[in-house]
Amino acid sequence: xxxxxxxxxxxxxxxxxxxxxxxxxxxxxxxxxxxxxxxxxxxxxxxxxxxxxxxxxxxxxxxxxxxxxxxxxxxxxxxxxxxxxxxxxxxxxxxxxxxxxxxxxxxxxxxxxxxxxxxxxxxxxxxxxxxxxxxxxxxxxxxxxxxxxxxxxxxxxxxxxxxxxxxxxxxxxxxxxxxxxxxxxxxxxxxxxxxxxxxxxxxxxxxxxxxxxxxxxxxxxxxxxxxxxxxxxxxxxxxxxxxxxxxxxxxxxxxxxxxxxxxxxxxxxxxxxxxxxxxxxxxxxxxxxxxxxxxxxxxxxxxxxxxxxxxxxxxxxxxxxxxxxxxxxxxxxxxxxxxxxxxxxxxxxxxxxxxxxxxxxxxxxxxxxxxxxxxxxxxxxxxxxxxxxx
Amino acid sequence: xxxxxxxxxxxxxxxxxxxxxxxxxxxxxxxxxxxxxxxxxxxxxxxxxxxxxxxxxxxxxxxxxxxxxxxxxxxxxxxxxxxxxxxxxxxxxxxxxxxxxxxxxxxxxxxxxxxxxxxxxxxxxxxxxxxxxxxxxxxxxxxxxxxxxxxxxxxxxxxxxxxxxxxxxxxxxxxxxxxxxxxxxxxxxxxxxxxxxxxxxxxxxxxxxxxxxxxxxxxxxxxxxxxxxxxxxxxxxxxxxxxxxxxxxxxxxxxxxxxxxxxxxxxxxxxxxxxxxxxxxxxx
Numbered sequence: 182x183x184x185x186x187x188x189x190x191x192x193x194x195x196x197x198x199x200x201x202x203x204x205x206x207x208x209x210x211x212x213x214x215x216x217x218x219x220x221x222x223x224x225x226x227x228x229x230x231x232x233x234x235x236x237x238x239x240x241x242x243x244x245x246x247x248x249x250x251x252x253x254x255x256x257x258x259x260x261x262x263x264x265x266x267x268x269x270x271x272x273x274x275x276x277x278x279x280x281x282x283x284x285x286x287x288x289x290x291x292x293x294x295x296x297x298x299x300x301x302x303x304x305x306x307x308x309x310x311x312x313x314x315x316x317x318x319x320x321x322x323x324x325x326x327x328x329x330x331x332x333x334x335x336x337x338x339x340x341x342x343x344x345x346x347x348x349x350x351x352x353x354x355x356x357x358x359x360x361x362x363x364x365x366x367x368x369x370x371x372x373x374x375x376x377x378x379x380x381x382x383x384x385x386x387x388x389x390x391x392x393x394x395x396x397x398x399x400x401x402x403x404x405x406x407x408x409x410x411x412x413x414x415x416x417x418x419x420x421x422x423x424x425x426x427x428x429x430x431x432x433x434x435x436x437x438x439x440x441x442x443x444x445x446x447x448x449x450x451x452x453x454x455x456x457x458x459x460x461x462x463x464x465x466x467x468x469x470x471x472x473x474x475x476x477x478x479x480x481x482x483x484x485x486x487x488x489x490x491x492x493x494x495x496x497x498x499x500x501x502x503x504x505x506x507x508x509x510x511x512x513x514x515x516x517x518x519x520x521x522x523x524x525x526x527x528x529x530x531x532x533x534x535x536x537x538x539x540x541x542x543x544x545x546x547x548x549x550x551x552x553x554x555x556x557x558x559x560x561x562x563x564x565x566x567x568x569x570x571x
Numbered sequence: 572x573x574x575x576x577x578x579x580x581x582x583x584x585x586x587x588x589x590x591x592x593x594x595x596x597x598x599x600x601x602x603x604x605x606x607x608x609x610x611x612x613x614x615x616x617x618x619x620x621x622x623x624x625x626x627x628x629x630x631x632x633x634x635x636x637x638x639x640x641x642x643x644x645x646x647x648x649x650x651x652x653x654x655x656x657x658x659x660x661x662x663x664x665x666x667x668x669x670x671x672x673x674x675x676x677x678x679x680x681x682x683x684x685x686x687x688x689x690x691x692x693x694x695x696x697x698x699x700x701x702x703x704x705x706x707x708x709x710x711x712x713x714x715x716x717x718x719x720x721x722x723x724x725x726x727x728x729x730x731x732x733x734x735x736x737x738x739x740x741x742x743x744x745x746x747x748x749x750x751x752x753x754x755x756x757x758x759x760x761x762x763x764x765x766x767x768x769x770x771x772x773x774x775x776x777x778x779x780x781x782x783x784x785x786x787x788x789x790x791x792x793x794x795x796x797x798x799x800x801x802x803x804x805x806x807x808x809x810x811x812x813x814x815x816x817x818x819x820x821x822x823x824x825x826x827x828x829x830x831x832x833x834x835x836x837x838x839x840x841x842x843x844x845x846x847x848x849x850x851x852x853x854x855x
Contacts, residue, residue: 322665322700381681381705383658392694 183241184414185211185450190238190296191265191272193225198263201296202241208453209411210298219445221260226267235267237290247274247286257282265290298451302438305429307399309340313419313426315393320416322387323409329455330412332430332437333404338391340399345406345455346382395425405430406455407437415439415450422446433457572650572708574605574676577637584672587634588663589820590627590845595656596818597625597849602709602717605640605650608632612656613717616850623811626719626848633844643711650676651709651717654684662686662702670697682706720850723837725829726803728784729755731838732776734826737763738816740774745809747772750854753812753828753836754804757781762802765809782827803832805853815849823847 182189186202186209193199197216203209217223225234248254260277271287278284319342323330329345391397419426419441429438434456441448578584594601594612604611609630616624631638642648666672666688673687683703690698709717731737740763744751748765755761761776815838825841831853838849 319698324661383661383705384703385662385700386703387698387700389698390692390694390696393692393698 182211182213183245185209185411187241188238189241189244190236190293192236192295193234195225198223203296203298204411209408209451211415211450212448214447216445235265236293236295237265237272238293239272239288239290243288247276300436300438300451302429302440305431305438307403307430308396309394309399309428310396310425311394313416313424315389316426317416317420319387319389320409320413322385327409329406330409331404331406332428334399334401335388338397340389340391340394340397341386343386344384346384403430405433405437407452411452412439412450415448418448430454572643572676573639573641574650575639576631576635576674578634578672579636583634584666584669590629591656591660591663593818593820593847594627595660597814598656600653600655601625603652603654604717607640607648615717621808621811622852624720624850627845629845647711651714652684653707653709654704658704659684659686662704665700666690682708720848723829723831723835725837726832727755727757728782728827728829729759729761730780730782731826731828732761732779734816734819734822738813741809741813741816744772745813749809750806751809751812752804752806753830754802755830756802757799803830805830805833805836807836807851807853811851
């Protein structure tokens with residue numbers, strides 16, 4: 182969860198304790214639901230007729246620091262108690278250790294609304310299930326800093342993974358940030374003997390046979406691009422717990438859902454995916470290589486006119502077309518029963534970002550500076566930050 | 572212009588990977604020169620490299636099970652490519668258990684070296700990983716920029732101490748100073764010296780031995796008349812020296828250096844069938 186976001190949301194429910202996180206650009210959401218049977222004792226508290234079960238969020242780092250060294254925890258800790266009293270000012274974590282030692286940690290928390298991304302794994306067109314080991318072995322061929330990867334289907338039922346490279350054809354390029362304050366990355370210095378710069382990114386592609394998967398039910402020619410960094414976190418959890426990983430995906434632009442299940446645990450990771458860069462979805466060429474269409478030229482100019490248009494519009498259905506991503510309508514209402522959101526005027530981490538939430542999440546779709554932790558692209562906000570403060 | 576090669580033997584693959592790792596640590600970008608019999612990794616002494624240059628030469632037959640090359644023209648049967656060796660190193664890094672590795676020069680959207688690794692898998696068919704490494708093709712008219720450097724008219728030639736020891740010493744010294752003086756004489760003695768305002772440190776090595784160089788056209792014979800004890804020295808960038816020593820993944824069979832007094836230090840490292848020459852110019 183710490184690979185996704187900086188805050189840990191704790192939500193006790195009747196069906197178990199749910200731990201959740203969302204990333205800063207609202208393009209990645211993860212939840213771990215531990216069933217009551219997972220715990221030696223589980224009391225979610227009593228919800229009165231008007232009140233709901235208490236929810237809170239804490240700083241991820243504070244929470245993690247309590248469980249810093251797993252090997253020594255396993256040796257010394259007998260029991261762990263997590264206690265939250267409704268009118269208490271602190272979340273209590275108590276480690277009952279050997280020799281009668283008790284370590285009590287009192288964490289500051291903030292009350293929060295329910296954090297829930299909108300997704301429906303069953304309605305996806307494609308599903309893949311593989312042992313975590315297979316996916317881990319596949320992912321090892323990509324550099325640890327790689328931001329985005331494209332999962333695709335090819336001939337003979339093969340599944341491919343390919344690093345996603347956003348480049349203008351014919352020259353290496355650095356994608357410029359949308360606002361002057363972010364600065365433009367300078368193009369690489371010309372080499373002394375003025376040959377074409379060979380510093381374009383290496384493209385790595387891996388092909389897995391259908392029988393490496395436990396189940397494959399994919400729409401032919403389908404492909405999606407998502408943030409590898411956020412996925413790696415879930416993958417190492419899956420490997421450690423030896424659980425098969427299921428991937429549900431749909432058209433490019435629709436979120437991809439990774440799920441792990443066992444008798445006491447249900448895990449979901451929902452990531453936004455890159456939509457096809459032309460408004461009508463191109464089916465990839467049939468030679469087995471899923472090519473993404475080339476990005477539009479002259480990025481910066483389109484962004485400037487887009488920004489100008491946004492400042493005048495309300496951001497509703499009359500949004501001007503995004504320079505690089507096809508316009509996505511918000512998800513249909515019938516899949517929204519869980520969504521409890523409040524629009525919020527939150528200053529993003531990006532200086533000078535306009536406050537309108539939808540604009541910012543769309544905008545983040547075009548900010549891909551190399552070396553930055555992957556801000557996966559998104560066309561819609563999956564989970565609104567829903568606090569009343571700020 | 573065609574090039575394709577294949578490695579099947581795991582030991583050869585590991586050896587080749589280690590070599591590429593060494594090259595990647597010494598150069599961000601370098602030239603790969605392909606001939607019918609040999610591969611060369613060349614770094615020329617541009618200012619961007621801090622003046623250091625490299626020439627690494629290996630026989631393809633010692634690594635590749637298949638090797639086919641057609642150069643730019645019949646009378647110039649060679650290919651010069653510019654590439655980032657780190658890419659090649661990364662492509663080979665996860666191929667340690669491969670069944671086969673194929674390398675091919677392709678030109679789909681741009682010239683690339685395509686490294687295809689066939690990996691074993693539990694399923695009926697192997698896993699294939701391909702890495703397309705972008706390369707720049709160097710035109711014929713520029714080939715003269717990349718000729719083999721000649722052995723300089725050195726004052727002293729001496730075998731290096733055990734590289735690991737030398738590396739440890741140099742790494743400690745790097746914390747104290749940006750420059751290091753290498754001095755050596757014809758009696759097998761070498762000193763590594765740093766000097767700052769606060770401290771000076773010297774490490775002495777003895778009994779290293781001086782390699783015999785056949786005297787060709789009399790130019791090396793001048794060394795015989797010289798005082799065997801007198802030290803020849805050169806002050807060089809310590810980072811370059813540390814880089815060279817840290818890049819070595821395996822102990823070379825032979826390691827020596829030639830020093831031209833206050834001009835340049837020429838390192839020669841031989842490991843089985845690979846020879847690596849590295850030139851570090853002296854700081855004025």
